[in-house]
Amino acid sequence: MAYAKSGWTALADATRRTIFERLVDHPSSVSGLARALPVSRPAVSQHLRVLKDAGLVVDAPAGKQRIYRVDPAGLAALRAELDVFWSKTMAAYKTAIEQSPEEPK
Template sequence: MNSQLAFNALGDPTRRAIFEKLQHRPMAVVDIADGLPISRPAVSQHLKVLKEAKLITLKTVGNNNIYKLNRDGIIAMRNYLDQFWEDALTNFKALAEQTEKDKK
């Protein structure tokens, strides 16, 4: 799992908007772009980033590229972050205990 890709992918507000749109239903690119204040090609570029981060996938149906959330990618990211926070909190706790000990 490349955390850098995922963080980066969701770091942009427009991409988060797209990601959240796809939570409602799978959508073709025109539909995703509809309502967003940017051009359709710009949306395509964002979709590329989300796809490379493995957060979404696409299925071509005739003329349409239907994008949807990628369950496996999302789970991978969630698991990575679970570990990330756990490490941080574990280390925090160890430091706090060390500080206690140092006082004595």
């Protein structure tokens, strides 16, 4: 399942990262988030849209409200991508100890 936008892009903005961090702690409604942030409610809606498109959050209607929560699948995808970076880096780091690899090209 391909996401509309990369999770990296979604978590790039500071405000959006704050929203995500709050959702990590506990699910919230849109206005609940907006009340705790220095931006307007529509701005929060737009941020949530980006996070949703990235697969990082899911939403469910709850009466008049709409509760957003973190989507474990999207977070896992990001984690997997980062782990590839990590393992490759560690592998290169390990081989770099005994010899000094030079890359002229």
